[in-house]
Amino acid sequence: MFNLVKHWFWYDWMVFLIRIAFFFSILVTVGYVSEFLTIPFWLTLLWGIIAFSAPWFCLQLHYRCYLIAELVITGGYCLYLASLFPDSYLVFLAPAFMIASNSAQKSYWWSGPITIILIPYLLANLTHQESTLSMILNFGLIYTVGFAFHLLVVNHRQNGIIRDQYAVLEQYISQMEQMTLIEERNRLSKDLHDTMGHAFISIIMGLETLRSEVTATDGEQKVEALLQVTRNSLEEVRHYLHQVDSPQDRSTLIQSLQKLVDDFQKFSKVKVRIRTFGEAYAVSKQAKMTLYRCLQESLTNAVRHGQASEIEIKLQYEEKQIRLEVQDNGLGTENLQAGFGVNAMKERAANLQGQVNLYAKPGEGTLVTCYLPRIVEFQEGTVQLLLVDDQPYIRDSLRIILEREQDFEIAGLAQDGDAAITMCEQMRPHVVLMDLNMPGKNGAEATKQIKMKWPEIRVLILTTFQETDKAVEALRNGADGYLLKSTEPQELFETIRLVHRGVKMIAPDITNVLIDNYDLPPYAVAPAEKPNEYGLTPREIEILECLSKGLRYKSIAAKLYLSDGTVRNYASTIYAKLGVSNREEALQKAYGSRQ
Incomplete structure (x- = not known):
């Protein structure tokens, strides 16, 4: 009951006060006619209490229940009192007002005639009033006032609902604006990361591969200057991406x-x-x-x-x-x-x-x-990486590009095979990215010792050139994969994750050479799709298959554990290799060439 009352508005209290006034008027009337009662006084008083409370409780259930209870119980009680005391017909004015104020929808079609015509007609006959029409007009006026009060209440409630809805919509719009900004920041951040960031890294890696081919002093200085400019630009992009991140993301x-x-x-x-x-x-x-x-x-x-x-x-x-x-x-x-x-x-x-x-x-x-x-998304916890290369710039470039991935953590940097073995004993990384050509103990020898002592550590050979002899030696020594440093960053990421999961991976462009010219143990070479006439990589073929099934970029990204921007980059590369401009042309050309 308390929970109901605490939600009342001013009009609820007004109707309740009218009902209390009606109850006291009944008590006064019963006192006047107590000596003329045809039923016991206590029964008359009990009837009055029921007429006060029963319709009000029915109103909490449904307005139709209230109207029926009010007309039958209260109307009958007023008729009984009017038959004993003619002037007591005025007691029904309060119920007439409340009936009008609580009627709704089609209930007016029957509550109105009963309240305005039927009950006044019965009251006029019981009280022997000469002007039945006058009584009907009086009750009709009260009913109209009650109806106007009902319209006032409905208008107030609707205004309250509109205010609440407007407040909720304002809050919703405000949050929509915030979420739209967050989504735009995420999209911009991913696009910059997947385009400009990868482009800078590719430039850095490419310049590093040229360092050994430049013999003139001027050429080395130019390469160094270009590397410095590129690194500075990359740092600016990373700083900008950090600023783009919103507190909501963190x-x-x-x-x-x-x-x-x-x-x-x-x-x-x-x-x-x-x-x-x-x-x-x-x-x-x-x-x-x-x-x-x-x-x-x-x-x-x-x-x-x-x-x-x-x-x-x-x-x-x-x-x-x-x-x-x-x-x-x-x-x-x-x-x-x-x-x-x-x-x-x-x-x-x-x-x-x-x-x-x-x-x-x-x-x-x-x-x-x-x-x-x-x-x-693919999440197996953080992948601990050990980078092994005798060139400091290569190590730094790899560190920069790999640290951008949330599931990668650089456990250490080593400049040769001996240092790599020592760090493996201390850190036990998940994956070692191993260069082949290094002074002292080279990558192939270091791989052999690492796999003999810690077979659970994955070793991925990452070298500059297609040195098939050394590649075979490393694979015979237990290497889990072989990639070129010129590999696109997203391919490098996916290869590291696959090697971490136990998959043997070899760059497709040297797989055929190894198969045709060397007798490798079964574990050394992973099954790879034969490169098609357009030079698509296995990952590009996989994405093309997803496109053929009608999947959107977001669905492909979620399925293959990639970002939206990475999938878009792959799609652009596929279109470029096929010489087409959209999905339909790519599917027609690719599948047409397979038939």
Whole structure:
């Protein structure tokens, strides 16, 4: 009862005071006619108490229940008193006002005639009033005043709803602007990283390979100057990317959702409670953005369409998935129609191999559930890397490019094979990037000792030239892969991750040479697709297969554990190699050449 009363507005208190005044008028009337009562006094008083309270309780259930109770119980009581005391017909003025103020929709068609015509006619006959029309006009006037009061209340409630909805929409628009800026920052950051950052690294690596070919002093100085300019430019790009990152990106999922809930409660009168279950773990930016938008849309819909007053949020960290549940106590609906916002939520989740489910039932509110798989990107923890190269600039360049990947950590830098073996004993890295030509112990010898002592350590040969003899020696000594330093950065990233998972990888452009000219042990050479006539790499062929299935760039990125910008770069390279300008032409040309 207290919870009901504390939500009353001024018009609720006004009607309640009118009802109290009506009850006291009944007590006064009963006192006047007590000696003429045809039923016991206590029964008459009990009838009056029921006439005061029963219709009011019925009003909390439904307005039709109230109207029936008011007309039958209160109307009958007023007729009984009027039959004993003619002037007591005035007692029915208060119920007539309340009947009009609480009628709604089509109930006016029957509550109005009963209140204005039928009951006044019966009162006139019981009180022997000469002017029945005058009594009808009086009750009609009171009913009209009650109807005007009802319109005033409806208008006030609608204005309140509009104000609340406007506040929620303002908050929603503000958050949309913030999220749009965040998404644009992420897109710009990825594009700069996948284009300018990789371009600078490629230039640095290319200039380093030219260093050994430049013999003149002037040439060395020019190469050094170009390297310095390129490194400075790369540092500027990295500094700019750091500035582009927003505080939202650095906050955890729980912090982001809690801030959204706090902001939402400031602008609305809805009580929101958020609870977390399970041990929290890091999620990708895409997953965090999807869950954030899902909660944002659910909160807005709960207020705008469901008229909810309470919302409960559950965030569950499970072993294989993360689940967000948003339950409101709104109106609910029998036939739930998915609008633009709901479809957008489902599309975002589908891009991450997740799903959004909605359940609604009249009187039970709406339940929105968003499921996302825990591993939407390849994450096996941090990959510890040891970089082995006798050229300091090569080591620094590799360190710069590899540190940009969140799952890579540079455990150490070594200048030769002996230093590499010592650091492997101290650090036990996951993957060693090994150069072949180094003074002292070369890469092939160092690889042999490392694999003999620590077979769990992966060794990826990363060298400048296609030195097949040394490549064979390294592979016979247990190397897990062989790449050229001229390999594109994204290919290098993917190869390191695959080697870390135990896959044997050899650069496709030297695989055929090794197979044709050397008798290698079975473990040394990984199965590789024969390069087609357009020179597509295995990864490019894999992306082309995804494009043929109609997948979007975001879906391909999530499936192959790449960023959107990386997939776009691959697509551009594929189009360039095929000599086409769009997906349709690429598929037609590539698949046409296979038939």
